[in-house]
Amino acid sequence: MNKTVKYYPAGSLEDYYVQMGRAVQIEGHEIAVFRTTSGELYALDNRSPHPKGGPLAEGMVSGHFVYDPLYDWKIDLRDGFVQAPDHGEVRTHQVLIEEGTVSIGMSSGHEQGIGTSL
């Protein structure tokens, strides 16, 4: 189970406001990065698992959840799981913060465009 993860720089920590999200382009993929009150950054594919899709980055962040901006689905930033009563999953990515610089990890499988839902 050796998986290669490539890390891509994604600006500095100040580029992210607390309790807000922001879209980051990485090799043609759009990643939504959220900063929580407790200081963590979380990265997820910037696409709502709702059948009608739409972006996630503009959602409202509460604790380690984001409410999708178009349909109000509640998604756990840590594992990408949609909370009941809705169902679904968003692919998550690793985030590294080193001396204020942010980088986002993408596993090598990603280029094949692996789906984001169950």
Add this chain to the structure above:
Amino acid sequence: MKADREKLIVIGNGMAGISTVEQILKLSGSYDITVFGSEPHPNYNRIMLSYVLEGSKTINDIILNDLNWYEDHGIKLYTDTTVARIDSETRRVITEDGASVPYDKVIIATGSNPLILPIPGCDKQGVVGFRNIEDCNQMIEAARSYHSAAVIGGGLLGLEAAKGLVSLGMQVTVVHLMEDLMERQLDHQAALMLKDELERQGIGFAMGKKTTELIGGKRVEGLRFSDGTELACDFVVMAAGIKPNTGVAKVSGIAVNRGIIVDDFMRTSMHHVYAVGECNEHRGICYGLVAPLFEQGNVLAKHICGVATQPYEGSVVSTKLKISGVDVFSAGEFIEGPMHTVIAAQNDWKHTYKKILLQDGKIAGAVLFGDVTEAAPLQKLVKEHALMTDDIYNEIMGGGCCGSSGAKKSLSVETMASEEIVCGCNGVTKQMIVEAITEQGLTTVEEIKACTGATRSCGGCKPVVEQILQYVLGDGFQTESKQGICGCTKLSRDEIVAEIRGKGLKTIREVMNVLEWSHPEGCSKCRPALNYYLGMVYPAEHEDEKASRFVNERLHANIQKDGTYTVVPRMYGGVTTPEDLKRIADVSLKYDVKVVKVTGGQRLDLIGVKKEDLPKVWEELDMPSGYAYAKSLRTVKTCVGSQFCRFGTQDSMAMGALLERKFERLDFPAKFKMAVNGCPRNCAESCTKDIGIVGNDGGWEIFVGGNGGIKPRIADSFCKVKTDQELVDICGAVIQLYRETGKYLERTSEWVERMGLEAIQAAVLEDEEQRMQLLERNNFALQQVEEPWSQVLRENATRRVMYGEVNGDAPHNKLEV
């Protein structure tokens, strides 16, 4: 073990077939199941095609059993495969492409086909039925290239098709043979009211017309009627009825009348072959709705699995039209005959109508129009042929019953049999709902919907589901329904605002900490509400908390479903200039705006702007924000008025612009719309606005609480004033009272009903001192507002972080995980 399993073949991969299979799977694992379906899709909710057509649902939304479901249950599914016949001698089912599969038992569930009238021209291009996804796609496709449609048939299906096509932008005429719409479900009076309402929604009607020919060349160009008249159109939907799809049964030698004849256990005349759903005929009746097919499927599943079951004895059907703003209901008998006693109430002002038919004192049928809150109990009473009593009469016909819980009991769900189907669309019984509530601890209708599917389709069963919830939870429901503004708190709006004022709480965080929120950072419901209440209480000090604003208000633009935004510049009173228009045109071209649309409130909407372009678009437009995204004053719509109109008594354009300039940018509990008219002809439609103003010869009349949205409400006359100053003052006082007492997201239409018109009039009109104070606070709040677009342009950091792009560069390291 596997080899022993009996082979069950289901012909027809639709709602009846698959719901029967679902029941069978619950009862027994002893069948090896194969399903054949002509359509290329897994089983979907056919009812919801109307929503797909109208655009509010996608095909994906309406799939009931996806391909994984078949796989998980070991069911072999052949899509795109039509069965030709059943050979009872060799016990094989033979498909049209020649394959043959052995069976022990067969269920025919082939549904029905649209009735295509056998008249000259019926095979022309541009003529479709309305039955499946392909029909739906054809209609959506046609609406792109053609302009006018005729729908033949004014029943449920025809009307839903017509409404869908209207939503797609077509001009639609419904052609109906009878004088009354939906004559198989509604009486004359309800049909008239229905037609009125649908005309208001933009559907045209040609009543009492018999279509004798479709005219045109290769493609249809119009209809010809028996009276010699014609109707031009370039698209035709045939919705004149359905006929049971009996083809397979017929060629296999099974007894067929209008439908495939079945007994009370769904057995056909051929041994080991059953028929369920719209394709069959039971005791002389072919049904065209889903509720009966679930009941049939239940009986059939039990019978086939050897579980004892009552025979199926027929269904009492009821109808709900899935068109928003049109509530109709009927059940049982609805056209009175000499044997009936009629109870009827008609209210032309509220546009409601109720009728109950009694036979020998028992409830035989009912029709409701406009207000269908009593639909659920009525449906049950009709089904049970209940005896009419004083209690029932008071309950249903009594009108203003304020929590008369004693009487309610008699109709409650308590007495309902547990296997009775509550949600006809999804075949959910009372028992399934009760179990979901008790075993999984559900407390809301939404949760029940997610868990059982009840209320998921037409929504007609929602009142009963609510009653069951209430019944099962008992006191639990009471406390639950007295809950706070969201799941994070038990406090109501008034309690929260009182605490904010009383304890001097200043930030959302403080409110949540001091008032013991259960989720420390709140949710998407309470945070915007608290942000509003804090801003309302402390207009000067409160620092707006951007992170607690919905995306639209945070970014000052409306997000669209594809993630682009719309930009609506302010045009005071709906008046613009050639210079502004030119600039709007230039910017739209430069930033590749997808659509420029005139909004319902007389403004221009530039749709499809990329987020990162928003600041540049605003900069180059150089106009103030029109606040089309905000819980704030949206627009003041105006008519031409006395500057140019020969009827005008007041200068509505100038007054509209003045009011818009005065009250713009202030936060309200919900969006807020106004209109100003120059005379009582009311061309700018004051009656559907939060505040509507109508000029007269000597002054103005002010209306409040109007709404044109989901729950339309005509505004109430508030007062008449003589001078412009009085007009502006009263608007300001009403607005401030609404800001201070309204619940977040509560429109004035609800607010006026909750507060009572008289109470508002008393506060604003009678108590002069209070009016002055309201005005003072309103003016103070107005002094704090700032134009948001120019503010973003000024603040570079905000502009960069909120609107700018971040791009990941080349990877800088590799890690093995």
